[in-house]
Amino acid sequence: MTDLTELYQQTIIEHNRSPRNFKKLEHANRTAEGYNAICGDKITLYLRLEDDVIREIAFQGSGCAISQASASLMTSAVAGKTKVEAQALFRAFHDMVAGGADAAADPGTLGKLAAFAGVRQFPARVKCANLSWHTLRAALAAAAEPVSTE
Amino acid sequence: MTTAHRATPRTRAARPAPEVATRRADFPLLATRVHGRPLVYLDNAATSQKPQAVIDAITRYYETANANVHRGVYSLSEHATAAYEGAREKARAFLNAREAREIIFVRSTTEGINLVASSFGRTNLGPGDEVLISAMEHHSNIVPWQLICEERGATLRVIPMNQAGELLLDEYERRLTERTKIVALVHVSNSLGTINPVREVVARAHARGIPVLVDGAQAAPHMPVDVQALDCDFYTVSGHKMFGPTGIGMLYGKAPRLEAMPPYQGGGDMIRSVTFARTTFAEIPAKFEAGTPHIAGAIGLGAAIDYLSRLDWGLVAAHEADLLAYASARLLEVPGVRLVGTAAHKASVISFVVAGVHAHDVGTIVDQEGVAIRTGHHCTQPVMEFFGVPATARASFAFYNTREDADALVAALAKVRQVFGG
Ligand SMILES: Cc1ncc(COP(=O)(O)O)c(C=O)c1O
Numbered sequence: 001m002t003d004l005t006e007l008y009q010q011t012i013i014e015h016n017r018s019p020r021n022f023k024k025l026e027h028a029n030r031t032a033e034g035y036n037a038i039c040g041d042k043i044t045l046y047l048r049l050e051d052d053v054i055r056e057i058a059f060q061g062s063g064c065a066i067s068q069a070s071a072s073l074m075t076s077a078v079a080g081k082t083k084v085e086a087q088a089l090f091r092a093f094h095d096m097v098a099g100g101a102d103a104a105a106d107p108g109t110l111g112k113l114a115a116f117a118g119v120r121q122f123p124a125r126v127k128c129a130n131l132s133w134h135t136l137r138a139a140l141a142a143a144a145e146p147v148s149t150e
Numbered sequence: 151m152t153t154a155h156r157a158t159p160r161t162r163a164a165r166p167a168p169e170v171a172t173r174r175a176d177f178p179l180l181a182t183r184v185h186g187r188p189l190v191y192l193d194n195a196a197t198s199q200k201p202q203a204v205i206d207a208i209t210r211y212y213e214t215a216n217a218n219v220h221r222g223v224y225s226l227s228e229h230a231t232a233a234y235e236g237a238r239e240k241a242r243a244f245l246n247a248r249e250a251r252e253i254i255f256v257r258s259t260t261e262g263i264n265l266v267a268s269s270f271g272r273t274n275l276g277p278g279d280e281v282l283i284s285a286m287e288h289h290s291n292i293v294p295w296q297l298i299c300e301e302r303g304a305t306l307r308v309i310p311m312n313q314a315g316e317l318l319l320d321e322y323e324r325r326l327t328e329r330t331k332i333v334a335l336v337h338v339s340n341s342l343g344t345i346n347p348v349r350e351v352v353a354r355a356h357a358r359g360i361p362v363l364v365d366g367a368q369a370a371p372h373m374p375v376d377v378q379a380l381d382c383d384f385y386t387v388s389g390h391k392m393f394g395p396t397g398i399g400m401l402y403g404k405a406p407r408l409e410a411m412p413p414y415q416g417g418g419d420m421i422r423s424v425t426f427a428r429t430t431f432a433e434i435p436a437k438f439e440a441g442t443p444h445i446a447g448a449i450g451l452g453a454a455i456d457y458l459s460r461l462d463w464g465l466v467a468a469h470e471a472d473l474l475a476y477a478s479a480r481l482l483e484v485p486g487v488r489l490v491g492t493a494a495h496k497a498s499v500i501s502f503v504v505a506g507v508h509a510h511d512v513g514t515i516v517d518q519e520g521v522a523i524r525t526g527h528h529c530t531q532p533v534m535e536f537f538g539v540p541a542t543a544r545a546s547f548a549f550y551n552t553r554e555d556a557d558a559l560v561a562a563l564a565k566v567r568q569v570f571g572g
Contacts, residue, residue, distance in 0.1 A: 062540050064511050122514060
């Protein structure tokens with residue numbers, strides 16, 4: 001039996017209850033919207049990107065605990081990182097929650113994001129964890145269309 | 151006040167009608183275990199489980215009777231044709247249609263509605279015309295009408311509902327005008343459980359000569375349906391929600407209506423003669439059944455109808471009313487739970503939200519306890535928007551469910567608090 005406490009780690013519960021960086025960035029120069037059509041999870045991501053560095057990042061949205069905590073922890077993790085570093089983090093995160101058995105990422109590189117390791121045992125919830133990251137990728141690529149994890 | 155609130159049963163002891171308790175054993179899947187616990191299946195509005203009789207009928211067809219229909223002169227094909235047309239007669243009796251040719255086999259409710267929207271819409275809708283639906287429709291009774299309205303320059307209008315999830319009949323009356331060409335209404339709402347006053351809605355439309363399509367997907371598993379008594383022009387259901395197979399459904403249409411409509415799809419079986427210059431079409435129902443039909447599905451659906459016709463529907467109704475009242479009352483005992491959809495007249499479908507916890511988290515947590523419920527918008531996004539919730543959790547009970555199933559759900563909901571605190 002998979003253990004619920006592996007999915008709903010304390011870090012996740014806590015970030016869901018009080019999400020960090022939950023606001024609109026008035027002077028953002030990149031925004032992107034993410035939407036999960038099956039769940040109705042929604043986020044809007046605001047970035048201030050300068051010289052390929054994420055100077056500031058914030059989000060607004062609504063959805064399940066996994067999607068909200070993921071957005072909170074993602075924004076905390078990538079703030080101050082370069083585009084390339086953020087993309088590498090996305091790959092590591094994705095491998096951790098949805099990659100093949102051999103793709104298990106080194107938890108060391110992920111820091112607090114390792115709280116989402118339990119998600120891989122709940123395939124229906126992988127999309128929730130990935131939504132904010134897909135949205136980040138869209139924002140970095142300056143995609144104009146809302147992204148969807150479908 | 152809802153029925154549920156009025157009749158708050160205090161006894162915890164499950165006492166399913168004896169009829170119902172023995173019927174559980176007819177459904178092999180109900181014996182499954184999930185995460186090491188007995189499955190508590192409360193997602194019947196999404197799809198129902200199948201009795202052994204249905205599973206056997208499908209297997210038997212493929213093992214002993216498989217041949218194409220309406221084509222061969224050999225005896226096997228004649229048998230298959232007789233079984234397929236026999237299923238149509240069962241479907242006629244099930245809906246109490248006048249004639250078997252008024253039953254079109256379709257893939258599902260969705261296809262039934264698309265057939266009418268496209269075929270009726272192409273010939274009856276023009277610029278300035280209106281299609282009237284309700285605020286509680288499933289996407290399958292919204293989108294096909296939007297598509298045809300856009301194509302024909304017509305307008306889609308909506309009958310509003312109140313905070314309980316009941317149609318506002320005065321508002322309905324006000325929206326019936328000489329521009330209204332068809333009314334399309336759900337019989338039982340899949341996200342709110344509301345049972346709509348279909349007879350009344352049909353009578354008011356007919357007073358102005360307007361036809362009515364009824365989406366019966368959620369009604370068929372809960373109550374006997376009589377299309378002549380309802381007097382609706384079209385009625386459509388999905389086999390898989392009424393204990394039959396997926397991939398098969400029925401569309402009932404009054405014969406003169408169906409005869410006046412052009413074909414929906416073209417192909418084999420729906421023609422009288424074909425030349426490159428001109429094709430003449432077969433009579434109904436063949437006109438609307440292009441290509442090889444889902445023969446095994448129709449036979450399986452026929453077996454489901456046979457099964458349902460052996461149930462005592464008075465007992466089923468009493469049992470489901472008890473489940474609705476009992477489960478609603480028990481859910482309201484759980485701190486933070488609020489019901490969405492509190493119509494006075496409801497089927498055993500209960501949508502709810504848990505304060506501060508998203509429905510998907512609720513769904514994942516109760517699944518760990520073996521309880522299967524649906525969470526999300528239930529293909530009724532406008533309903534979610536109306537009630538100001540992103541999603542709901544929904545427990546939908548069939549006649550084979552018991553009070554213990556409701557107890558298991560309530561016990562599982564305690565885990566939600568454990569995980570989320572508060
Ligand atoms: C009220 C209602 N209408 C239509 C449908 C569509 O049924 P199907 O997916 O079988 O076509 C459903 C199924 O969820 C429903 O609940």
